[in-house]
Amino acid sequence: MVLTEFDLTKFEEEAQERWGHAFESNPSNLEKFYLTVAYPYPSGAMHVGHGRTYIVPDVVARYQRMRGRQVLYPMAFHVTGAPVVGISKRIANKDPKTIHLYRDLYKVPQNVLEEFTDPLTIVRHFAAEYQRVMTACGLSIDWRRRFITVDPTYSKFIEWQWKYLFEAGHVIKGAHPVRFCTVDDNPVGDHDLLEGDKAEVIKFTMVMFRFGDAFIPTATLRPETIHGVTNLWANPAVTYVRAIVDGKPWIVSKEAAEKLALQDHTVEIKEEIRGSDLVDKKVSHPLCGEVTILPADFVDPDMATGMVMSVPAHAPFDYIALRDLQQAGKYTDIKPVPLIKVEGYGAVPAADAVEKAGIKSQMDSRMDSLTQEIYSAEFSKGKLFEKYGGKPVRVARDEVAELMVEKYDSKVMYEFDLRPVICRCGNKVKVKILHDQWFLKYSDPEWKQQVKDQLADMALVPPEVRAEFDRTVDWLKDWACTRRVGLGTRFPWDKAQLIEPLSDSTIYMAYYTIAHKIREIDPKLLTPEVFDYIFLGKKSPDLPEKKKLDAMREEYLYWYPYDFRFSAKDLISNHLTFQLFHHVTIFPKEKLPQGMVVFGMGLLNGAKMSSSKGNVFLLEDAVAEFGADTVRMFLMGSAEPWQDFDWRNELVLSTKKQIERFYNTVLEIKDASGEPHDIDRWLASRLQAHITRTTEALDKFQTRQALQEAYFGIETDLKWYRRRLGKDCDGSRELRTLCSVWTRLLAPFIPFTAEHLWKELAGEGLASFAPWPVADGRLVNEKAELAEELLSRTVEDIESIRKLIQITPKAITIALAPEWKHQVFRTIAASEDKNTVVKEIMKDESMRKRGKDATDAAKQITTLIHRLPPHVVEPLLREPISEKAVFESAIPFLEQEFGVPVHIVEAEGSGHVKALTALPFKPSIIIE
Numbered sequence: 001m002v003l004t005e006f007d008l009t010k011f012e013e014e015a016q017e018r019w020g021h022a023f024e025s026n027p028s029n030l031e032k033f034y035l036t037v038a039y040p041y042p043s044g045a046m047h048v049g050h051g052r053t054y055i056v057p058d059v060v061a062r063y064q065r066m067r068g069r070q071v072l073y074p075m076a077f078h079v080t081g082a083p084v085v086g087i088s089k090r091i092a093n094k095d096p097k098t099i100h101l102y103r104d105l106y107k108v109p110q111n112v113l114e115e116f117t118d119p120l121t122i123v124r125h126f127a128a129e130y131q132r133v134m135t136a137c138g139l140s141i142d143w144r145r146r147f148i149t150v151d152p153t154y155s156k157f158i159e160w161q162w163k164y165l166f167e168a169g170h171v172i173k174g175a176h177p178v179r180f181c182t183v184d185d186n187p188v189g190d191h192d193l194l195e196g197d198k199a200e201v202i203k204f205t206m207v208m209f210r211f212g213d214a215f216i217p218t219a220t221l222r223p224e225t226i227h228g229v230t231n232l233w234a235n236p237a238v239t240y241v242r243a244i245v246d247g248k249p250w251i252v253s254k255e256a257a258e259k260l261a262l263q264d265h266t267v268e269i270k271e272e273i274r275g276s277d278l279v280d281k282k283v284s285h286p287l288c289g290e291v292t293i294l295p296a297d298f299v300d301p302d303m304a305t306g307m308v309m310s311v312p313a314h315a316p317f318d319y320i321a322l323r324d325l326q327q328a329g330k331y332t333d334i335k336p337v338p339l340i341k342v343e344g345y346g347a348v349p350a351a352d353a354v355e356k357a358g359i360k361s362q363m364d365s366r367m368d369s370l371t372q373e374i375y376s377a378e379f380s381k382g383k384l385f386e387k388y389g390g391k392p393v394r395v396a397r398d399e400v401a402e403l404m405v406e407k408y409d410s411k412v413m414y415e416f417d418l419r420p421v422i423c424r425c426g427n428k429v430k431v432k433i434l435h436d437q438w439f440l441k442y443s444d445p446e447w448k449q450q451v452k453d454q455l456a457d458m459a460l461v462p463p464e465v466r467a468e469f470d471r472t473v474d475w476l477k478d479w480a481c482t483r484r485v486g487l488g489t490r491f492p493w494d495k496a497q498l499i500e501p502l503s504d505s506t507i508y509m510a511y512y513t514i515a516h517k518i519r520e521i522d523p524k525l526l527t528p529e530v531f532d533y534i535f536l537g538k539k540s541p542d543l544p545e546k547k548k549l550d551a552m553r554e555e556y557l558y559w560y561p562y563d564f565r566f567s568a569k570d571l572i573s574n575h576l577t578f579q580l581f582h583h584v585t586i587f588p589k590e591k592l593p594q595g596m597v598v599f600g601m602g603l604l605n606g607a608k609m610s611s612s613k614g615n616v617f618l619l620e621d622a623v624a625e626f627g628a629d630t631v632r633m634f635l636m637g638s639a640e641p642w643q644d645f646d647w648r649n650e651l652v653l654s655t656k657k658q659i660e661r662f663y664n665t666v667l668e669i670k671d672a673s674g675e676p677h678d679i680d681r682w683l684a685s686r687l688q689a690h691i692t693r694t695t696e697a698l699d700k701f702q703t704r705q706a707l708q709e710a711y712f713g714i715e716t717d718l719k720w721y722r723r724r725l726g727k728d729c730d731g732s733r734e735l736r737t738l739c740s741v742w743t744r745l746l747a748p749f750i751p752f753t754a755e756h757l758w759k760e761l762a763g764e765g766l767a768s769f770a771p772w773p774v775a776d777g778r779l780v781n782e783k784a785e786l787a788e789e790l791l792s793r794t795v796e797d798i799e800s801i802r803k804l805i806q807i808t809p810k811a812i813t814i815a816l817a818p819e820w821k822h823q824v825f826r827t828i829a830a831s832e833d834k835n836t837v838v839k840e841i842m843k844d845e846s847m848r849k850r851g852k853d854a855t856d857a858a859k860q861i862t863t864l865i866h867r868l869p870p871h872v873v874e875p876l877l878r879e880p881i882s883e884k885a886v887f888e889s890a891i892p893f894l895e896q897e898f899g900v901p902v903h904i905v906e907a908e909g910s911g912h913v914k915a916l917t918a919l920p921f922k923p924s925i926i927i928e
């Protein structure tokens, strides 16, 4: 028999040609299944991590299509925002890092790269590349619905959406501290960060120490500890400045002066001061008196004001820094000044904690956790000393802060709790107070409640993410929703601003339903009333193009709500939750989202994939090197969607060999024409179980589990089947059915190979639309499965014994357990309480007569039952099999396997001592 060669590239070309427009999907009388995935921001090439994001939904789409549903899987491109504007600027400025990334990693040809000084060229280039690569991966997308988020019709849709947000009172204006990039002159969203996405903006109190005619501000989260300040810290190596801030001289680090200018202060720098010139100078504050400025290397000029107030009694860092200086014989007159009493600690808590932990140096890694421990102990149960008012810390903190602001010139300063925070452009992100900033009021408890109500009705996969969604809804604060720079839709109430990217990408799943039809209408005609009609059915007079609107309304009503949305887990804290807030504002209950599937992350050779760090493998290269089916099967089979996966080329290569093995096996057996044997009944029965379990797994989005069943489950069975038939037998004509089922079960995963084989099998139409196999209960044959299970377990036992004894056998005897042991087996297997059942058994007269033999057997059988899988024990209870018949009919097979005569005997009376250990489903084996 000549096999057609296994050539994935050829299969890909063939299938693409046959698919054509097959995945364009229109309303029909079939049940619909509408799934969406977060659309990409096409500012760079796709890597294999992106691959999984779009292939998981494709496997689900293909599966549902074969189940007979009308499936819609659309795609668009998100081009809104500032990042691409920054990229184009950096390319215009010939920034070497950016040029390297785009020319060498993303392989953009030089002549195209030169046009990247226009941001729209960049997104158009990569949108085209995304579409090409997605198609090459076999994604069954309806490309007619493709759009980009700066299309004029899309902007009209966004304006309509925001009208509803505004009318509901969710859009407000105010002053607000936000992450800000001074190079881009723009607020910085989560997507605009290279580093520091976990950093939060924290509100500090600046404590104003007098220094001659000037103030030295130190920022603190614990203003109440002012009473315990013994000194300030300044870094002698740092450049400070004397600046006029709001009309008064201040001394702060150079970095701090810049930050203050972003936070509602007028700042005019007068002169630079070396940190070393501040050391040993005196400062004072009304609440602590006069203290000295001490030198400290740990003071970071980029943290708040660059000056630190020292409270050694309550801050471990201050305590150690002072101790180090004093051990060198300096500043020995300074003593920690305690001010808070806290249960569980001595008079000087910081000293207590540091000495108890045996910490020798400021660099000790435990310092942070120790600091945290004291801070929280003092906050939760600490009390100020009577002479400072005697109040609990949690009360005193705010009171002291207020007092300082009112009487002692204190101001608020915003700063990140973690560093560094780096913008995509490479600049350090700062905190800026924006005025005239627009916000979405996600803090509104009523709005939150609406989202919670909807979440409760949704299917979330995996279920563990539910808690994370609930937490996000609780924790969400007002969201700055406009930007001054970038691409996007103008903000309707302030045309100088744009709606930022996470705020214009929340209900576009509804837009997909009409995207291919709305294009035919002049954007100028797209008033809010038009969208009111399409999406909400609100009639108004003089609607333009009524026929087209009706067609769009029909599409929307058919497809919406979406059934499942797929996205990576890092989008739970923003996009996936935001979209629920927006949906509940605009759409009626029956059109709200139904479910979400959340993905894990991608690793490359064990490390996190990151374009900026160059640790990526491009999807297009992977498809070219391994074939699209290989990429798909590897990504689906190496982990469940919500688990992290790790791309390793050597493992991908072995996946390719698996597909080849599947392909060759099908071609080898598809034309078998023998008469069916007993073993065919077994194979058919097993196949029904694989169909059921693959289906169940895919219903739960368990792509890995589904592949285990559909690929390895069937492959293992076939191996046994062919072994049982022996070398000279080709198998029966029933194998043709198996080939058809097998190909269809794998079609969602490896659609290209499946299409090719489907044609070879003379299947009707496309494999992509072939009916999904349905398990036939009439073919399930428990007895046949039990018989083969018994046989294969016994063969394994014989093989391991043979290895153990290392003699060339002359004969093999299989000794079967007597009927009374079967009785014991059934009693134990059926009993609720396996611990007391032995006693019950021994109440029986005939068993008692057997004495120790019976108790021993009962114990061994109990152990055996624990080891046997339920799919063996349960059927055995329902319908016992005749072990004798099983083995006797398998004698030719066993003799061929082992090349010696095989005897089947009853254990009792066989004369073999060893035979007496025979148990039900575990005969004893005697090799001579």
Ligand SMILES: [Zn+2]
Residues within 6 Å of the ligand: 086, 181, 182, 183, 184, 423, 424, 425, 426, 427
């Ligand atoms: Zn920037």
